[in-house]
Amino acid sequence: MPVYSISLDELNKTLPRNAEQLRSWCAALEAGGILYFPETPVPIPAGDLEFLLGQHQTGSKLHKNIAYKPVRDQLSGVDARTSPAAVVEQLHGIMRRYSASVTGFLAEFLAPYHEQWLLDYASYRPIEEEGRDLPVRRRNDLLHTDAFPTRPTHGRRILRFFHNIHPTRTRNWVVGEPFPRVVTAFAPRTLAIPRPDSPVAHAAKQFAQVTGLAALVPRWKRTAYDEFMMQLHNAMKEDELFQQSCLKEYVQFPAGSSWMVYTETVPHAVLAGQYALEQTFLVDPAAMVTQESAPVAILEKMAGARLA
Numbered sequence: 001m002p003v004y005s006i007s008l009d010e011l012n013k014t015l016p017r018n019a020e021q022l023r024s025w026c027a028a029l030e031a032g033g034i035l036y037f038p039e040t041p042v043p044i045p046a047g048d049l050e051f052l053l054g055q056h057q058t059g060s061k062l063h064k065n066i067a068y069k070p071v072r073d074q075l076s077g078v079d080a081r082t083s084p085a086a087v088v089e090q091l092h093g094i095m096r097r098y099s100a101s102v103t104g105f106l107a108e109f110l111a112p113y114h115e116q117w118l119l120d121y122a123s124y125r126p127i128e129e130e131g132r133d134l135p136v137r138r139r140n141d142l143l144h145t146d147a148f149p150t151r152p153t154h155g156r157r158i159l160r161f162f163h164n165i166h167p168t169r170t171r172n173w174v175v176g177e178p179f180p181r182v183v184t185a186f187a188p189r190t191l192a193i194p195r196p197d198s199p200v201a202h203a204a205k206q207f208a209q210v211t212g213l214a215a216l217v218p219r220w221k222r223t224a225y226d227e228f229m230m231q232l233h234n235a236m237k238e239d240e241l242f243q244q245s246c247l248k249e250y251v252q253f254p255a256g257s258s259w260m261v262y263t264e265t266v267p268h269a270v271l272a273g274q275y276a277l278e279q280t281f282l283v284d285p286a287a288m289v290t291q292e293s294a295p296v297a298i299l300e301k302m303a304g305a306r307l308a
Helices: 008-014 019-030 046-057 085-109 179-190 199-211 224-238 240-245 295-303
Strands: 003-005 034-037 066-069 074-076 117-125 157-164 171-175 249-253 258-262 268-272 276-283
Touching: 019 034, 019 258, 046 085, 066 085, 074 085, 085 117, 085 276, 179 224, 179 295, 224 240, 224 295
Parallel strands: 003 034
Antiparallel strands: 034 258, 066 074, 066 117, 117 276, 157 258, 157 276, 171 249, 171 268
């Protein structure tokens, strides 16, 4: 899986005028590449960084992933009953600023998309990834492509911008083969090639969504595309032979670096690392420089029908 390193000098020479270079970086990203910034283009204020690194180490209740929902300006994953109100408020402000900073940078860097995306969650990940005791489907150290059980994308692509804020350690990833090869390997033996909903099923889902019943049964919110992607995510993690024998490439992201990747396309796993920030965007496939590279386009070609 190609990793494209972009220095701040190169970035400053490109933004905002070099439209051809920006389109080239978008195309590389869409094809399954990882765009890597050895020095993050979204620096974090020293006070914010000190706060984030200090809370977990001093025994705060910030002991798991913290999610920030920018559209609603909501913070979750921290127990407000046991954490001081000032701590929660400061964390909320830091996550709000981080989300806005990443969004501002990508609005310029991904200018060919014209901001045709939905702003999804940001997260702070303060715990060590290596050795986490989690159920198979929730493990981060197994190769997988992303799909959200309760937040179907309806064909939108999952773009994630990561930032390793650990002062000294690398964040260690492994990435697998390109999406078309993974789908070709899994679909014939473990997954049904997606088919569009029947008119009756489509009408039932629409009724569930309008009335709010879909919130009770996550599957009712999913299109045929979302259902397939959820099955693929689970099948990859549960296949021990695949995890042991598939081709892998190991990538280490140093302290202070950032990287971005379409995680529904690039099989990936996190082997080790602590203290990271991340912002997710759901990007319209129609905004792609190479629309044929989107997973929904690949799967619809296989199915011979629209799936989302």
